[in-house]
Amino acid sequence: MPRRNGVAMGAPAVPSSRRGGAVATAGAIVALVVLPLAPGLLASERLPTGPAALLGIPVESLLILLLLVIAPWRIPRRVLAGLFGLFVTGALLLAGIDHGFRAAVGAPFALSDWSQLGAAYGVLVDSLGAFLAGLLLVALIGGILACTVVLAWAALRVADVVCRRAAGRIVLAAATAVWLVSALVAPLRVGDPIAAAASIGSVGSAVARTETVLGAQPTIAREIARDPFAGVPADRLLTGLRGKDVIIAFVESYGRVALEGDGIEGGVTGVLQAGDASLAAEGYSARSAWLTSPTFGGLSWLAHATLQTGVWAPTQSAYNQIVASNRLSLALAFGRAGWRTVSDVPSDNQRWGVGRSFYHYGSLLDATNVGYRGPAFGYALIPDQYTLKHFADTQLTGPHTPVMAEIDLASSHTPWTPLSQLVPWDKIGDGSIYDPQPALSPSATTVWQNPQTVQRFYGQSVQYSLGSLFSFLQNVDDPNLVVIVLGDHQPAEIVSGSGASHDVPISIIARDPAVLAATTDWNWSPGLQPGDTSPVWPMDAFRDRLLTAFSPTP
Structure with a gap:
């Protein structure tokens, strides 16, 4: 077959815009699978490695796609996508902080401990210097914003494909069915369930830890009040060390x-x-x-x-x-x-x-x-x-x-x-x-x-x-x-x-x-x-x- 400029004559050319669109859609799908699963990986005692760590269907992504396919107006769809991005990014941030707390201080992070983040940053400044610590903080903030934007964009991108193509709707329906079946058999411990809700679980765990910490306050109050030395006169305190x-x-x-x-x-x-x-x-x-x-x-x-x-x-x-x-x-x-x-x-x-x-x-x-x-x-x-x-x-x-x-x-x-x-x-x-x-x-x-x-x-x-x-x-x-x-x-x-x-x-x-x-x-x-x-x-x-x-x- 004759060639011109290295392309076989008579072969149908694929427009670069279509190739770019396919790559963008594939990237959006990867983002909707990987990022919502990441909080679950961070919650593990040891970070999982290999492809098996990503074998899961995140329910957060399924829910946002279903909502975006149903939502008929452009502005609400963007708001929904933005909220989805914020939620998953927030869950990822909470899981990352909790993982860091467990590694550094051997204890989980509760939302009531937020003031300790300032102390942690102070240690970082003293260890690395203000400039490098500031760069890391700026990089973290930039990563949070980028993650939120990427997730919102990915949700809208995939939802548009699902709306335009029957194959997309079939895949979404099939993924939803697989998630539901896996969730139903999970209590029976049949294999490793594919149904994932890592982001929801991360936020729920943070809330539960905070509730536990706050629930301990009455007990601590009783311990504070139960003080056998509170009423001891000053002249009878520590006389052996005078x-x-x-x-x-x-x-x-x-x-x-x-x-x-x-x-x-x-x-x-x-x-x-x-x-x-x-x-x-x-x-x-x-x-x-x-x-x-x-x-x-x-x-x-x-x-x-x-x-x-x-x-x-x-x-x-x-x-x-x-x-x-x-x-x-x-x-x-x-x-x-x-x-x-x-x-x-x-x-x-x-x-x-x-x-x-x-x-x-x-x-x-x-x-x-x-x-x-x-x-x-x-x-x-x-x-x-x-x-x-x-x-x-x-x-x-x-x-x-x-x-x-x-x-x-x-x-x-x-x-x-x-x-x-x-x-x-x-x-x-x-x-x-x-x-x-x-x-x-x-x-x-x-x-x-x-x-x-x-x-x-x-x-x-x-x-x-x-x-x-x-x-x-x-x-x-x-x-x-x-x-x-x-x-x-x-x-x-x-x-x-x-x-x-x-x-x-x-x-x-x-x-x-x-x-x-x-x-x-x-x-x-x-x-x-x-x-x-x-x-x-x-x-x-x-x-x-x-x-x-x-x-x-x-």
């Missing part, structure tokens, strides 16, 4: 894996063993155990509130209830009993309202008012050693009213890079000695390419935080010092592993033998390292145990 400077030091992400994790525990236990020896030389003794934290991988403030108030705070909603109440916190109990109370949170760069309104701290120290002139270390704006040196110099020197403080040591906060290094105590100054250190660590994007590297940097960050605390204890000559050091939660699953416990170490350190003698019935293990036989308490049990041990009556 004259002592008491510090509660939270070490960020200091979890059980730091003492038991493969490739991690060696360095951390080595620091603890050296700490035991150095503290013994300074006249200190220590006892240790485990606490079970209400949170995992992040959301540290939930652990802080649980320890301080004796009320279990596993969600943002529970936390909000607690800090809006008049529950007696440890900080308030010490304040009523005559201590000068201090909150030292070096990762904060703005005023902490709850510190005044609920905890009633007399002084709030943060990144803005501790005189630090050195470099930032990612989320940990200020190295722990500087935090402790500044606290010692400003709160513990000379004659002073006994102080009770919560100090949050943040150098071991994710992403665990760049790392700080210990410097001579008397050379810390305004922190400018740390200027060369951030450049010595790889970036977070480099470290997080390999789980083993992440685990190694995590272990090193905990070693630094603990080393900073021991440096503080060795250099502060305060015979009345009592330190309670503990973790707030386990690190994320990439370090802790799947199914890890919520346990964190806790130690009480003091020079005065009477302090540890008052805790004899706690049966904690000697030294800074709890073992397999050490007690495991829920974190909300600690407040009452402490107040009971050091107050004459409950």
